[in-house]
Amino acid sequence: MKYTENQLSHMASPIGKTESEKCKNAIKMIRDAMKRLSYTDDGKEIQKYAEDSFAYSLNLRQKSTNKNITILVQGSYANKTNIPSESDVDVAIILESTFTSRYREGASRNDYGFSEGTFSIIELKDEVEKVLYEHFGINFVERHDKSIKVYGNTYRVDADVVPAYRYRDYYKDLYNNKDNYTGGIEIKPDSGGSIINYPEQHIKMGIEKNKATKFNFKKCVRIAKSIREDMERFGYRISDKISSFGIESLIWNVDDLAFTKYSSILRFTFDEVLTFLVNDFDNFIHYTEVNGIKPLFTDLDTLQAYQNFISEMKYFFEYSIQES
Structure with a gap:
């Protein structure tokens, strides 16, 4: 879309x-x-x-x-x-x-x-x-x-x-x-x-990430959650393993530079975040929750479900060069 x-x-x-x-x-x-x-x-x-x-x-x-x-x-x-x-x-x-x-x-x-x-x-x-x-x-x-x-x-x-x-x-x-x-x-x-x-560590680490990414981290989380709903409306079958918490934690693991490369242009920034994740599948096993303490993925099925979800979102997401 x-x-x-x-x-x-x-x-x-x-x-x-x-x-x-x-x-x-x-x-x-x-x-x-x-x-x-x-x-x-x-x-x-x-x-x-x-x-x-x-x-x-x-x-x-x-x-x-x-x-x-x-x-x-x-x-x-x-x-x-x-x-x-x-x-x-x-x-x-x-x-x-x-x-x-x-x-x-x-x-x-x-x-x-x-x-x-x-x-x-x-x-x-x-x-x-x-x-x-x-x-x-x-x-x-x-x-x-x-x-x-x-x-x-x-x-x-x-x-x-x-x-x-x-x-x-x-x-x-x-x-x-x-x-x-x-x-x-x-x-x-x-x-x-x-x-x-x-939960308190989650709040703290999320705020620090948001500041480090020029406040683009939480913007991208909200975008990802909204696009997930669009995908479901267009007939994509989203695994039950994909949660709001999981999406936020997944994006928290993206390198800060992906959020700041294109300044305030959200369509470029979000595409950069998705690109980072698709290219970083091999490192998903090392991802943690936003608290920075607990592993995000504790079983292979969940890890693969998120890889499939991000692959489908990368395919689904397109952006207009011109405003309309």
């Missing part, structure tokens, strides 16, 4: 300032629900987690216990890479007072003076689910494997609420410094297993 610069510029633009309010309101509605469990924000304001993002956070403590949590907006809304069809706001409820850890070889929690926790993630998810039912009504809440869906209405947006432990990675700490860790979250799906994610 042949795209004009005006079309690409429209695709590349952030949706608008209303997204910021949606993210704040998502935190407010979860905060108000958690107050039913005697959590309080002690009058604190919702904080912007980082500039050039819609990531917001709020810390709460439970009056009757020593538990404290962080409510954090994460995902494409927080990272300003969402497009109109991505309507859900992702909200993590992170238990800070009980956490899981990774240590360097030979070290353990005893070296840091940590005691064993007594409150599980499953208990947290059960507790959150119950209070969301009470606050929003049973018809507006649905438990999923990794999250709890809160359906929106005329005054609130859909939200995916993810209860999680704080995850502290002390692997690089050599001096038993309890504050020297890389922060992540641990999710326990109902189906079993454990997932470690790094």
Whole structure:
């Protein structure tokens, strides 16, 4: 399909300032629900987690216990890479007072003076689910494997609420410094297993990449997501393995020079990004998520699905030299 610069510029633009309010309101509605469990924000304001993002956070403590949590907006809304069809706001409820850890070889929690926790993630998810039912009504809440869906209405947006432990990675700490860790979250799906994610690191690394690429990184992510939808409308069969998160992470691995070669001409820049990826298939195995920590591809089928997806997008994408 042949795209004009005006079309690409429209695709590349952030949706608008209303997204910021949606993210704040998502935190407010979860905060108000958690107050039913005697959590309080002690009058604190919702904080912007980082500039050039819609990531917001709020810390709460439970009056009757020593538990404290962080409510954090994460995902494409927080990272300003969402497009109109991505309507859900992702909200993590992170238990800070009980956490899981990774240590360097030979070290353990005893070296840091940590005691064993007594409150599980499953208990947290059960507790959150119950209070969301009470606050929003049973018809507006649905438990999923990794999250709890809160359906929106005329005054609130859909939200995916993810209860999680704080995850502290002390692997690089050599001096038993309890504050020297890389922060992540641990999710326990109902189906079993454990997932470690790094939403705060993702936000930070995405902002750094955007600045290093003269703010073309996130523009290209939004363009790619929009073109994916065009491809589906034109009959392309897109693998279920291709996700919004995966597209953002894939493009994050593109060399900065590909984004800056043609200054502000988006049709040339996006073509350069696709060309880089097509020519870099052999290195996909080394790609990481935007957090720079986790491998992007953990199995060959997913890696090949993204290679096929990018090949098809490169074939599908054309641009007009002349504006129309």
